[in-house]
Amino acid sequence: MRTDVPRFEDIYREHSQRLFNLAWRMCGTRSDAEDVLQETFLLVYRKLPQFRGQSTMSTWLYRIAVNRCLDHLKSAGTRASRVAVDFDETRLLSASSPRSGLVIDKIDLERAIARLPDRARAAFLLHDVEGFQHNEIAEILGISEGTSKSQVHNARLRVRAELTAELRGVHDVR
Helix, strand or coil, rough: CCHHHHHHHHHHHHHHHHHHHHHHHHCCCCHHHHHHHHHHHHHHHHHHHHHCCCHHHHHHHHHHHHHHHHHHCCCCCHHHHHHHHHHHHHHHHHHCCCCCCCCCCHHHHHHHHHCHHHHHHHHHHHHCCCCHHHHHHHHHHCHHHHHHHHHHHHHHHHHHHHHHHHHHHCCCCC
């Protein structure tokens, strides 16, 4: 079967920005997010004729995007470059002006989210940022609804611990 190009273009226009934002938060860099988004939509283009509507279009798209993100994060090259970026960001932040003690900025939050284990980060972002329900997250990630709830809860605890440690000036919560 052939892909319906106008339908594909509509899907891209409607969902690409949200999927890009998810990929950026999952992968940590704009260039990685762009690569993942491109891989996602190439796969969507190929598989669109096979989409049967057993789930919503957004659930199907997010499942593909999250799987692409997780595959990308598993690659050795990505892991090595993330470690280098983390080191550089930490060094730059510690060399910058003193922190105000009570303010948690967006950079602190993004860094805390980036330190979450990959699957917990995916569940957390899908629920708390993208607004998916646990049953939808379970379908997207291929896990049970209870596992989704547990991963989101644990992710929140870790983010809270990271941010609390950041406020106290302690940098290693793991």
